[in-house]
Amino acid sequence: MSPALITLLIAFAAVILFVTEWLTVDLVAMLIIVALVVTGVVSPGEGLEGFSNGATLTVAFMFVLSAALLKTGALQLLAARMAERFRKRPKQATLLLMLLVAVVSAFVNNTPVVAVFIPIVGRIAVTAKINPAKLLIPLSFASIMGGMCTLIGTSTNILVSGIAQEAGLQGFSVFTLAPVGVVILVLGVIYLTYIGDRLLPNREAEESLAEQFALHDYLAEILIPEDSQLADTRIMDSAIVRELDMDIIEVRRGKDRFTLPPGDFRLAAEDTLKVRCDREKIKGLKDWVRLTDQSSGVRVMGTGLERDNSSLVEMVVTPNSEFVGKTLRQVDFRRSYRAVPLAIRHREATLNERLYELPLMAGDVILAEAKTHYLKELYRIEQGQDSPFILLSSDTIHDFKRTRFAFVIMVVIGVISLATANVVPISIAALMGVCVLVLGRTLSMSEAYESIDWKIVFLLAGALSLGKAMGNSGLDETIAGLLANSVSHLGVYALIAVLYLVTNVLTEVMSNNATAALLAPVAIAAGQQIGIDPMALLVTVSIAASASFMTPVGYQTNAMVYSAGRYKFLDFTKVGTPLNLICWMVTTAMVPWVFGL
Structure with missing residues (x-):
């Protein structure tokens, strides 16, 4: 079997695993490395090169810089100050919120940015009497578009740049993607503010969390009679807990209340238990107690959940x-x-x-x-x-630390300046920034390690090894030849349009980084075969791989707001499809102009 066919089969298997999510993305990445090395498509050294690649290390270091900025509390302060604006001018405030999130996401990993803003947006929505569903999808989409604008805005851009450098090209500078990304951002924010807002759901919110989650049929109160076998037994030993697999939320004993009692808590006669268990088990609970105690000391209750000693x-x-x-x-x-x-x-x-x-x-x-x-x-x-x-209901986590914020901002600006001026590679600039932050006691080394998303690191390493295998086996040139021969006679605009569409369809159903890893080598080979600057096609792949707006599962931030905003799957399709078309048309029109094709 030829190396190209082996690589194709491994890539196909990886795509299936990424789409189905049978295995985690980091495990799939490691399996890719193992499979390529065992089959001899890449050497052991080439298989492990991804872990020492500048792109992988840059992504890891950028996670640390992001954590330091978030720890200053600056984002919470800025968002909290926008609440009043939402009450007076909601559309203008929504636009400003998206611009704020986008600008931050251009230089900070967007997943923790969205994590910070979700509870803040929830509080703003309550204060300004706005449905949260009107704000959470724009929040996620703005973070994605912001990440398209710079090299460090998302790990996808860094990965594509790393693959370019592996192929002997220069790679992206910090602002290579900015001309296209900024236009997409401006048009996207305008669309979401004035058109997308009408497509977002405006479903009536329920009166309480209990109603939202339909809890009434799943809670019950049990009164323990004098002669019950439950009296004077520990919770962990009581038959009713073991057999019905229930949770005891509260024990009321006279005027005393014991919230979430531990397993060794001893029950007593006349105790009233608030319990949660499945609907059918609650129905059978009456029969179980009647059979044991000759009484029906059970009633399905209203929730009455939020008390001084417990909270939802x-x-x-x-x-x-x-x-x-x-x-x-x-x-x-x-x-x-x-x-x-x-x-x-x-x-x-x-x-x-x-x-x-x-x-x-x-x-x-x-x-x-x-x-x-x-x-x-x-x-x-x-x-x-x-x-x-x-x-979702949490208060601001960090107090704003003005001096610490100024220090972190100076470090981030220094990293960007060093990389933009080509004084040192971006990976070394980011490493220098991490060292300064740790020495300045903004973060400890343990916090630095904890801030890194190791799944992404392993995914990038595996993706880079797959790119190496495609080059070694000639698979990238074969696929590029098929692509070039089918559309090259239609011109460079058609090539960019088709490459964008293929990348974008794949990224809606699997990891954006995995998609970029598959198609970046093809883009390089296609550019070389046709005789145009491969960087133009790599920019196309980067933007298309990030532009995941039509499904809630194509990008991490979409998944985060999916349930939080109580959206339906088609809500993303309705709002995201026009935005995807905007990105497609802007990229197809601007990339040839920017690169002089």
Whole structure:
């Protein structure tokens, strides 16, 4: 079997795994490296080159710079000050919000930026009496468009630049993509403000979280009679908990209330238990108690959840969360976070049953009841660089530190200036910035390590090895030849339009980085065969790979706002399709002009 055919089969298998999400993207990337080395398409050294590639290291260091900026609290302060503007001029405020998010996302990784803004936007929506669904999709889309404007705006741009350098080209400068990206950003923001706003849903919000998550049929109160076998037993030993797989949310004993009691809490006669369990088990609960106690000491209750000693919290699962792919039982949710899950909003569905058995996905919203005194600890967990969730109802996490903010901004500007002036490569400039931040005690080394999204690092390393294999085997030239022969007679505009469409369709169903890794080598080979500057085609691939607006699963930030905004899948398609067309037309028209083709 020829090396080209082996590489094609491995790439095809990788695409299937990326699309189906049977395995995590970082594991797929490692399997790509193993498969290419074992089959001899690349040498062991070439297979591991991706881990030391400047693109991979740059992405890792940029995560650290992003974490330092977010830690200053500057974004929370800016967004909080916009609340009054939303009450007076909502359209103007929406436009300014998108521009703010876009500008920050051009220089900071957009996933943590959106994570910071989701709860802030929620509070702004409540204060200004705006439906959050009118703001969250624009928030995500603005962050994506901002990332298109600079080399460091997204890991996709850095990856494509790294593949170009591997092929002996110069790679992108910090602002190579800016002429096209800024035009897309301006037109996109105008579209979302004045046209997209009409396409966004404006569904009536329910009166309470209990109604939103349909909790009424899933909560019950149990009164323990004098002669019950439940009296004087520990919760962990009680048959009713074991057999019905329920959570005890509260125990009321006279005037005392015990919220989220631990497993060794001993029940007593006349205790009233507030419990959560599945609908069918609640129906059977009456029979179970009547059979044991000769009474029906059970009633389905209204929720009455928020009390002084307990609070409802909505927790959005982040893309890099330890929760992803695991169940609440596997992460030991109740003991680890002192909270009882009441419901899960999973994409468009709200689930109330079998909560401990559902594998979680990025963007899922967990509604839980937590001890009020433990909320500070949940906020502390949320502000960690590797936080598994965002609290939709959380207050501002960081106080604004003016001096620290000025220091971080100077470091970021220094990194950009050094890279733009070609004094040192961007990877070295970013590393210098990290060192300055750690020496200046803005971040500790442990915080720096925690801020790095290691899944993306491994994905980039695997993607670079796949690009190397395509070059070694000649597969890139074969595919480029087919592409060039089919459209080259129609001119360079047709080539760019087709390349954009192919890239964009792939990125809607699989990782944007994986898509860029597959098509960047093809773009280089096509440019060389036709005799045009390959950088023009690489810019096309970069923008198309990031322009994932039509589905909620094509880009991490879309997945984050999907459940938080209570959207339907088609909401993204309705709003995102015209925006994708705008990006396609602008890229097709401007890339030849910018590069003089």
